[in-house]
Amino acid sequence: MxxxxxxxxxxxxxxxxxxxxxxxxxxxxxxxxxxxxxxRTPRDGFARAGEERGLPLSEAYEQANASSAWTRTTP
The missing domain is CATH 1.20.5 (Single alpha-helices involved in coiled-coils or other helix-helix interfaces)
Structure with a gap:
């Protein structure tokens, strides 16, 4: 049992x-x-991308979010 x-x-x-x-x-x-x-954190990636483009971290973060598929498809 x-x-x-x-x-x-x-x-x-x-x-x-x-x-x-x-x-x-x-x-x-x-x-x-x-x-x-x-x-590595996402912040490191944004910082590295910003350095390559000569942008501060906040602007690199905003550009990354603006180019994401979520923000492009959301009204």
Whole structure:
């Protein structure tokens, strides 16, 4: 009677451990990149694009948003 329930709980526990392991791995990678200074954010991309065009960050951000498909298709 409890055989099916035990197997289900075992599978759920194994999937839970797998998920926890993946989350720990992702956190480790993010922390390592942040400490090295190699973590990239969207703000870095806008800053780099602005530097290439000679624009401040706010103008580079506005231009990127103005050229996105969302703003072009939204009335």
């Amino acid at each position: 409890f055989g099916g329930l035990a197997e289900l709980l075992l599978v759920a526990a194994m999937l839970g451990l797998l998920l926890v392991g993946l989350l720990v791995f992702a956190a480790t990678v993010l922390v390592r990149r942040a400490r090295r200074g190699t973590l």
